[in-house]
Amino acid sequence: MRSKTIMREPLFLSMTIQEKGAATPDSQGDYRSFVTCLDLIGVRWELRGYGGSAVEAAADGWERFKNIDEWYMYGYTVEGEGDG
Secondary structure (H helix, E strand, O other): OOOOOOOOOOEEEEEEEEEEEOOEOOEOOEEEEEEEEEOOOOOEEEEEEEEOOHHHHHHHHHHHHHOHHHHHHHEEEOOOOOOO
């Protein structure tokens, strides 16, 4: 079993953007971003961001990643990942 290394900053791994609803004449559409990252002790998280465009969803996901104290409100830990 390997020991955990405490990192100075959370680690961004990837972001995926998904269109959840097509744009219509009355709305822009609905996009979600899924940010995969590691916290300070190496636990893998998936955070979600939202927006009316892919750019807005990406920006929202990035802002949520930057605030590690609020990750529990916007995501969840991925079972079996990062624990050795």
